[in-house]
Amino acid sequence: MSKNYTLNNRRVLPIIHIYFLAAILEGIAAIVIIFQEPSDISFLFGLSKTRLILAAGIIVWVAANSLILVKLYLDDKQQTTLLARIYKISQNNVLYGILIGAGFLGFIFSSQLWHLARTASDSYVMGYLGRLIPLLILTCFFSLQNIVLLPLIRYGGIDLREMVSGKLLRLIGFLFGLLLFLWALIVLTRLGLTPDQIGWDPPGVPVIAVQVWLTCLIGILFLGLEHIFDTSEKPRYLLLDIAISFLILGVATYLWSQQPLAPDYFALAPQAPNFEIYPYSDAATHDVLAQRLVVGEGFQGIARKPFYVIFLATLHALAGQSYERVVFLQVMVIALIPVGIYWLTKSLHLRLSGVIAAVLIILRERNAIVISGKIGVSHAKLLMSDLPATLGIVLLTWMIVAWMSKPQSRRIYPLGIGGILGFLLLIRPQIVIFLPAVVVLLGILFFRNITEGLKNLALMGVGLAIVLAPWLWRSYQLSGEFVLNDPLQNAFLTQQYSHTPGYGRVKRLPGETDGEYAHRIDEYISDFITNNPGVVAGFIASHFSHNVVEMMITLPMSPWIVQNAASDLFPYWAQQSDRLWDDCCSPPAYVSSMPFWDQWTGTVTGEMIFSTALNLALLAVGLGVAFRKRDIVGWIPLGVSLVYVLSTSVGRYSGWRLILPADWVLFLYFAIGLGQVVLWLLFYLTRKNPSSKNSNQIENTWKQLSMVQSNGNLFFQQGIILGIILLGLGFSPLLFERFVPPRYAEAQKNDVLVEVKLVSNVEQYLPSIEKLLDDERSVVFEGRALYPRFYKRGDGEPGGDWPAFSPRDYSRLGFVVVGPHQHNIVFPLDESPAYFPHASDVIVIGCRAEDHISARVVVIMDDGEYTLAHLPTEELTCSLFLP
Numbered sequence: 001m002s003k004n005y006t007l008n009n010r011r012v013l014p015i016i017h018i019y020f021l022a023a024i025l026e027g028i029a030a031i032v033i034i035f036q037e038p039s040d041i042s043f044l045f046g047l048s049k050t051r052l053i054l055a056a057g058i059i060v061w062v063a064a065n066s067l068i069l070v071k072l073y074l075d076d077k078q079q080t081t082l083l084a085r086i087y088k089i090s091q092n093n094v095l096y097g098i099l100i101g102a103g104f105l106g107f108i109f110s111s112q113l114w115h116l117a118r119t120a121s122d123s124y125v126m127g128y129l130g131r132l133i134p135l136l137i138l139t140c141f142f143s144l145q146n147i148v149l150l151p152l153i154r155y156g157g158i159d160l161r162e163m164v165s166g167k168l169l170r171l172i173g174f175l176f177g178l179l180l181f182l183w184a185l186i187v188l189t190r191l192g193l194t195p196d197q198i199g200w201d202p203p204g205v206p207v208i209a210v211q212v213w214l215t216c217l218i219g220i221l222f223l224g225l226e227h228i229f230d231t232s233e234k235p236r237y238l239l240l241d242i243a244i245s246f247l248i249l250g251v252a253t254y255l256w257s258q259q260p261l262a263p264d265y266f267a268l269a270p271q272a273p274n275f276e277i278y279p280y281s282d283a284a285t286h287d288v289l290a291q292r293l294v295v296g297e298g299f300q301g302i303a304r305k306p307f308y309v310i311f312l313a314t315l316h317a318l319a320g321q322s323y324e325r326v327v328f329l330q331v332m333v334i335a336l337i338p339v340g341i342y343w344l345t346k347s348l349h350l351r352l353s354g355v356i357a358a359v360l361i362i363l364r365e366r367n368a369i370v371i372s373g374k375i376g377v378s379h380a381k382l383l384m385s386d387l388p389a390t391l392g393i394v395l396l397t398w399m400i401v402a403w404m405s406k407p408q409s410r411r412i413y414p415l416g417i418g419g420i421l422g423f424l425l426l427i428r429p430q431i432v433i434f435l436p437a438v439v440v441l442l443g444i445l446f447f448r449n450i451t452e453g454l455k456n457l458a459l460m461g462v463g464l465a466i467v468l469a470p471w472l473w474r475s476y477q478l479s480g481e482f483v484l485n486d487p488l489q490n491a492f493l494t495q496q497y498s499h500t501p502g503y504g505r506v507k508r509l510p511g512e513t514d515g516e517y518a519h520r521i522d523e524y525i526s527d528f529i530t531n532n533p534g535v536v537a538g539f540i541a542s543h544f545s546h547n548v549v550e551m552m553i554t555l556p557m558s559p560w561i562v563q564n565a566a567s568d569l570f571p572y573w574a575q576q577s578d579r580l581w582d583d584c585c586s587p588p589a590y591v592s593s594m595p596f597w598d599q600w601t602g603t604v605t606g607e608m609i610f611s612t613a614l615n616l617a618l619l620a621v622g623l624g625v626a627f628r629k630r631d632i633v634g635w636i637p638l639g640v641s642l643v644y645v646l647s648t649s650v651g652r653y654s655g656w657r658l659i660l661p662a663d664w665v666l667f668l669y670f671a672i673g674l675g676q677v678v679l680w681l682l683f684y685l686t687r688k689n690p691s692s693k694n695s696n697q698i699e700n701t702w703k704q705l706s707m708v709q710s711n712g713n714l715f716f717q718q719g720i721i722l723g724i725i726l727l728g729l730g731f732s733p734l735l736f737e738r739f740v741p742p743r744y745a746e747a748q749k750n751d752v753l754v755e756v757k758l759v760s761n762v763e764q765y766l767p768s769i770e771k772l773l774d775d776e777r778s779v780v781f782e783g784r785a786l787y788p789r790f791y792k793r794g795d796g797e798p799g800g801d802w803p804a805f806s807p808r809d810y811s812r813l814g815f816v817v818v819g820p821h822q823h824n825i826v827f828p829l830d831e832s833p834a835y836f837p838h839a840s841d842v843i844v845i846g847c848r849a850e851d852h853i854s855a856r857v858v859v860i861m862d863d864g865e866y867t868l869a870h871l872p873t874e875e876l877t878c879s880l881f882l883p
Contacts (some may be wrong), residue, residue, distance in 0.1 A: 016083070017073075023145070024069065026863075034054060102143070104143070104147060110136045113617075162683075171627065171628065183612065185445070191541060193601075196539050196652070198495075199651070200543075200653075201550075201656035202376060202596065203550040204554055205364055206555070206556065206590065207667075208556055208563075209559045212360070212674070215356050222244070244355065256380050267323075268797065271789050276838060278323065284816075286383050288816060291499045292314040295740075296740040297818065299737060301735070304363075304489045305385050305426065307426040308385040311333075312326075312617075330383075334387045334391065340395060343662060348634050348672060349625055360667045375591055375597045384657070386657045386658075396421065397637050404636065404807060415460070415725075418462060418465075418466075420463075421438070423467055429490075431645040431647065433650065439457065463726060470734050471733060478515075479516075481514075485518040487518040491507070491521055496653070501652070541649075545616065546655060551659060555611075562585055564593045619666070619669050623635065627826070638665060645659060744820055752843055753769070756845075765876075768876040772876040780845050780846075781819060782842055783817035783841075784842070785816070786818065789805060790814075790832035791814060796797055804826055817842065824852040825858075826854050835869070842859060849880035
């Protein structure tokens with residue numbers, strides 16, 4: 001662009017006029033605020049010396065800009081000179097870059113300090129920042145005008161059609177309007193805000209605004225890296241993706257594993273005798289089942305979530321019994337989630353968006369570990385199935401997207417999709433709702449080619465059957481019916497589908513088999529739905545809406561860095577900057593300052609409205625861009641997420657960790673929206689398209705799916721290989737159960753006495769032990785002792801599902817034994833034993849109580865050494881009044 005062209009461009013002069021007029025109005029507004037604010041000490045005109053100096057400086061600012069504006073209007077000669085100087089400055093790449101960079105920094109810092117000055121009750125903050133509010137306002141708006149107007153001056157305006165197509169803009173506008181309408185509908189009807197009687201959990205783990213900014217910066221750096229290296233050739237392009245994948249995997253593993261594990265309901269705080277972290281509640285249920293497999297006792301019945309149990313058993317086989325080592329291996333596997341999301345997001349948009357999505361997921365998971373114990377979470381360092389299920393859902397979504405992207409060359413993918421569905425069903429049985437959803441999806445995709453659709457449906461069915469058949473056959477052998485999941489877990493739904501939710505769970509009848517019990521549960525639920533369709537539809541709709549609201553809340557609902565500016569916070573932590581950040585600006589501070597995690601009633605503030613609208617706008621951009629680039633494929637993750645959310649809603653629960661396998665999709669579209677906004681912003685500032693080789697051209701999915709052809713021989717070979725792999729994995733629970741030999745035998749009293757005599761210095765206690773063994777009420781067994789924890793009188797863990805750890809009115813050691821039988825052990829002791837290793841082999845002699853075994857003698861067997869866990873100091877009997 002030549003000098004004369006720029007100076008004569010009719011669009012530039014008005015922009016320059018607006019630039020200086022805006023600077024004048026901003027200065028006047030700041031002066032007005034100075035005079036309106038009361039001053040403690042009046043020096044002149046009711047102002048203190050500080051405010052007077054500040055006002056004088058801003059007046060000079062206004063005068064200087066007014067003089068320039070007047071010269072631009074009245075003096076043609078000086079107008080030409082000024083325009084030439086302004087043009088020269090705008091065309092200097094270094095000065096332009098400095099001004100734009102200063103604009104961004106000035107806007108961010110001044111707006112954040114302005115917010116802090118308005119909200120802080122800290123006298124230290126108010127004493128300094130309170131006086132600077134007018135200057136902060138001026139800096140904030142002047143920085144913003146530099147970002148907006150300087151590129152227009154440099155390039156002589158802008159044609160929006162160069163930045164975004166009209167079709168895309170209209171689509172984004174429609175989606176944004178639709179999302180706003182749906183959100184307003186929720187607020188007005190309170191559907192999803194008014195709590196149901198049961199299953200109404202708080203939101204999951206959020207990301208905060210500063211993490212989003214950091215993520216965008218990282219994405220821009222990767223964008224620069226992509227353009228430094230020529231990746232136009234496919235091998236280089238793929239190598240860069242592989243390198244990024246390993247980097248994501250390494251960073252995720254490092255950040256998550258290095259973050260200390262805070263005590264949590266699912267991972268109890270260290271306690272005597274070993275002061276180690278042990279799982280509890282659902283986490284302990286999973287781990288105990290895994291421990292049973294490790295000691296060769298199998299599942300013993302129709303176990304819940306068998307594939308997750310197999311996964312944990314494998315981790316124990318590799319890492320032993322150290323909780324830290326086991327969760328480190330789990331973290332390495334879970335770190336594949338951001339890798340998968342990177343590839344999926346990249347396939348729907350650009351590498352930039354993929355990096356943004358992966359970093360957001362990494363930071364979000366780190367937040368979960370940090371916030372653990374403060375709100376209900378499930379994270380990579382807990383022995384919970386939520387994140388393995390998330391990994392499976394990510395893989396399923398990627399497989400569907402990859403298949404629909406190139407159906408001609410990926411004909412075998414439906415077989416893998418069916419197999420993944422089978423694995424997910426053995427981790428989360430609620431995934432069964434995906435089966436009709438897949439049928440509907442195929443019907444939509446292949447409405448022009450029904451025959452091809454039926455072939456793909458059959459192929460998916462084969463993959464599903466290969467994985468599920470071994471487990472279903474096992475359940476049939478045990479119960480006489482094909483049962484997928486532990487009936488006790490399914491029985492939970494009977495208290496959800498009730499007029500008195502939370503009560504009246506259908507219980508197993510005496511002598512009832514697993515199959516009969518499962519059949520009776522299904523009949524009960526079916527009858528309730530038939531007789532109360534309105535009630536069921538109402539709570540499903542309410543929980544579905546609540547899930548959507550909870551997912552939205554995981555996005556930043558506040559744009560501010562400082563979330564908690566408590567009184568005297570800043571001077572108190574002046575020498576502890578790390579604590580200052582934790583207390584004012586960290587994710588825990590954000591959670592404690594926002595109302596969503598503390599019995600939120602659905603009330604919203606102006607700040608929440610602004611943040612929600614901004615988040616919805618970014619989601620609209622993400623959804624619009626994904627559709628414009630990939631057609632219906634771009635919305636496959638959205639469909640997967642909504643179907644999963646529906647599955648939890650059908651179970652009459654919502655929020656918390658229950659939607660963790662689905663809420664990552666929101667971050668995917670949020671990342672695409674952020675990535676596209678970054679591209680638009682870079683184009684606006686530089687007039688260069690950083691993604692020129694990645695257009696928004698629609699890929700005609702419908703046409704591709706209706707013209708599918710394949711190489712028959714290759715398809716057959718791929719099918720055989722994949723089928724064998726799926727079949728091997730499908731049989732893995734049965735193989736693990738069959739080929740791991742039992743570690744312990746049924747204990748007999750005579751045999752136990754022989755082993756007890758191997759304990760050193762036991763002679764003086766043998767008469768009491770022999771008398772105890774002669775008591776017909778006594779029981780003996782061998783097994784692996786898990787999670788030993790000592791409690792003083794009155795102490796214990798909540799929940800009541802684990803009698804070994806329940807509060808009692810006496811001091812005791814509690815632990816769980818797995819072997820030929822599984823028992824909760826309560827060992828009455830005044831003090832914690834000095835030596836009682838977790839996962840040690842033990843002999844227990846005790847007495848049956850109502851819900852546990854009350855131990856009297858415990859022998860620890862460690863590498864051939866036999867040791868009494870506690871030296872008896874009283875007569876060993878099974879009295880009628882067992883403690």
